[in-house]
Amino acid sequence: MVKIGIMLNAAPLQNQSHYTAVKIAEAALDKGHEVTIFLYDESVYSPMKAQEFPEWESLPRDNFERLIKKGAEIIACGLCVDIRGLEEGKGYIEGIIVGGLADFANVVSLVDRIITFC
Amino acid sequence: MPAKKVVVFFNNPPIGSLHYAEGLRASVGLGAGIDEHEVVVVCLGDGVYNVLKNLDRKEIFRYIDTFLHRLEVPGKLLVEEESLKERKIEADEVDDEWRIVAREEIARIVSEADIIVGAF
Numbered sequence: 001m002v003k004i005g006i007m008l009n010a011a012p013l014q015n016q017s018h019y020t021a022v023k024i025a026e027a028a029l030d031k032g033h034e035v036t037i038f039l040y041d042e043s044v045y046s047p048m049k050a051q052e053f054p055e056w057e058s059l060p061r062d063n064f065e066r067l068i069k070k071g072a073e074i075i076a077c078g079l080c081v082d083i084r085g086l087e088e089g090k091g092y093i094e095g096i097i098v099g100g101l102a103d104f105a106n107v108v109s110l111v112d113r114i115i116t117f118c
Numbered sequence: 119m120p121a122k123k124v125v126v127f128f129n130n131p132p133i134g135s136l137h138y139a140e141g142l143r144a145s146v147g148l149g150a151g152i153d154e155h156e157v158v159v160v161c162l163g164d165g166v167y168n169v170l171k172n173l174d175r176k177e178i179f180r181y182i183d184t185f186l187h188r189l190e191v192p193g194k195l196l197v198e199e200e201s202l203k204e205r206k207i208e209a210d211e212v213d214d215e216w217r218i219v220a221r222e223e224i225a226r227i228v229s230e231a232d233i234i235v236g237a238f
Contacts, residue, residue, distance in 0.1 A: 007144075007235060009137075009140075009238075040140065040144065041136060041140050079143075100147070101143070101144060101146075101147025101148070101150075101151070102147065102150070102151050102152070104144065104147060104148065104151075105147055105148050105149075105150070105151025105152070105153060105155060106119075106151060106152070106153070108122060108124060108148060108151075108153075108155060108233050108235075109119035109120075109121075109122065109151070109152075109153045109155070110119065111233075113233070114233050114234065114235050116235055116236055116237065118130075118137065118237065118238065
């Protein structure tokens, strides 16, 4: 079993980063590995509950809900949350931890690898 | 938990994104955590434009200061020599805080690192 840390920086709808990170995280979880995702910069929009788009089967928040159910830990950078007016993650889905860079430093301590998506 | 050797890569230019400021903030955070990781920042590719002397640093100077002088284990700021040459940037255009190192040396640092974070 490997411990994988993922630093996600990109906004959920900016490019393919969100979906690639989710796919890698899900594949790792399905194989029994541990995954912690640290949301930094624009990626802190990803877990907002109030996402709607009728033609999409799986919105960014749905992807994160699925990962959390499979055991992933997801931490959002608190300063990134606050500077974007996200009110300490009040609009987030259940299970998202709003923390800080100290948490990312801790993730680095605990994991075997970090994968970054900008 | 033991401190780890962490390399943070910057390969985006300073203008057009938040990568430079936010990458430096993350680098400071990595060094300031309980485990006080040993952090090396490496600029390469278009990231070398971040090290120019005349760059406006008012948004990030405190991160540089903390990174280099105020952490328990001070960080290192490196810029790749080959990337500078490819962009015709002379050594005297590089800010004093950054050390110019050859690609081979960066490869060695990467090979000895525990964790790679990149790229901002």
